[in-house]
Amino acid sequence: METSTKPVKGKKKPLNETEPVISGNVVDQPVETSPGAFISANTVESSLDQIQKEHVIPVFVKDNEPVISHADFIECTQDIVRDIFHGETIMKPAVRLSHEIKGRIPEARNKPSKELLDHERTIYYERMAFLINIPSIADEVGGNTLSLTIGGVKAYNLDNLYSKKGTDEHFKVFIGFQVKVCTNLCVWTDGFVGDLKVKNLDQLKACIKTLLANYNGQRQLEALNSLNEYSLTEHQFAQLIGRCRMYNYLPSTQKAGLTPLLLNDTQLSSVVRDYYRDESFCRMSDGNINLWKLYNLFTSTNKSSYIDTFADRSVNCFDFVSDVKNALSGDWSSWFLS
Structure with missing residues (x-):
């Protein structure tokens, strides 16, 4: 059954309220x-x-x-x-x-x-x-x-x-x-x-x-919408991926307080590949990539996680990108981008 997925502009309510965000044919079966x-x-x-x-x-x-x-x-x-x-x-x-x-x-x-x-x-x-x-x-x-x-x-x-x-x-x-x-x-x-x-x-x-x-x-x-407002340059993206690979080898004292990205090295390689090739979420022509697209590169490669780690890594992807956003906005510094 197909239903309309066009959002109702200016009429959005929290999704725990009774009125849906969109209009369309709805059934409970x-x-x-x-x-x-x-x-x-x-x-x-x-x-x-x-x-x-x-x-x-x-x-x-x-x-x-x-x-x-x-x-x-x-x-x-x-x-x-x-x-x-x-x-x-x-x-x-x-x-x-x-x-x-x-x-x-x-x-x-x-x-x-x-x-x-x-x-x-x-x-x-x-x-x-x-x-x-x-x-x-x-x-x-x-x-x-x-x-x-x-x-x-x-x-x-x-x-x-x-x-x-x-x-x-x-x-x-x-x-x-x-x-x-x-x-x-x-x-x-x-x-x-x-x-x-x-x-x-x-x-x-x-x-x-x-x-x-x-x-x-x-x-x-x-x-999620706020992620569209921030972007990484190609240099920043390369540094971020490199630091994510380095994280596991940091001394425990340096790890304290950092939000790691829980994706493994193979998954990080997929992120780099899709940074260039993904049809929906690849980089811009100047090499920049906004955080919404970066987040989707992370959640896409997370599909290769085993069932018992899949949900935890999904949440971690959002937490990690949120920390990157806060670093770009100047709210705090980030080791991954410093």
């Missing part, structure tokens, strides 16, 4: 997921329906009680989103999985792997990330359409599955914006809970509701 992967490294595409029908659910070893499954997490988030954003266009969850864990039913324990029948195989994935996009709540930054997006990350490797039910289970939840042209995810600290510990599904629901209720999307849009 899921429609098709957005094309393009929001994360790619070591992941496979999946769906809520596939997880519900085909994946077994891990349990706590000591009492054989089930954990909060990937499907539980996605379903409860989807229900909350439908309730809070009733009347909006809410797309089906886009799901990515990694770290496949295979098994087999007891009756097939002695069979060679190549002889296993489909019903004799079991499977689940250790790590999962999902996004729920709301294209009817959108705005424009730097000529790019952004739509409101809610998502989460679950990695069983962070849980103590050798314990019993009631032990803390770990989740990451976020709300922010997705850039339509490239599916880059824009998340900042105010819309992110990086280590959510809960003991049951009711606690998880309550925490997700609190995050969504307290989120002020208009503030984030204003912060």
Whole structure:
């Protein structure tokens, strides 16, 4: 289903209010997921329906009680989103999985792997990330359409599955914006809970509701828009990338107080490549690049991060570019540009 994404100029309200930022045909039933992967490294595409029908659910070893499954997490988030954003266009969850864990039913324990029948195989994935996009709540930054997006990350490797039910289970939840042209995810600290510990599904629901209720999307849009006002010269860009590579080798005393960029060297190389080649966010003809484009080069290469670091690095990209902006505005000095 297609909906209008043209922003209503002069009528914007914070996105936690009832009136959407844009006009258009809106429904509260899921429609098709957005094309393009929001994360790619070591992941496979999946769906809520596939997880519900085909994946077994891990349990706590000591009492054989089930954990909060990937499907539980996605379903409860989807229900909350439908309730809070009733009347909006809410797309089906886009799901990515990694770290496949295979098994087999007891009756097939002695069979060679190549002889296993489909019903004799079991499977689940250790790590999962999902996004729920709301294209009817959108705005424009730097000529790019952004739509409101809610998502989460679950990695069983962070849980103590050798314990019993009631032990803390770990989740990451976020709300922010997705850039339509490239599916880059824009998340900042105010819309992110990086280590959510809960003991049951009711606690998880309550925490997700609190995050969504307290989120002020208009503030984030204003912060993203402000990145267009500042630019780096080619020399400054080269120095920034070089300092980012140097950061990990600094003495610990020099690291104190600095906001590092958590992207690895391979990802930084991709940023440099796309500085010259990216169709939407490359440099200007004079070599200058504004911070909105730089930020998108960072969030684009972050798609190659593993699921368990993806959301944290997304938030870090915004924090880092915000520090660069403050340095350019003269609010404080930055080692990365000095």
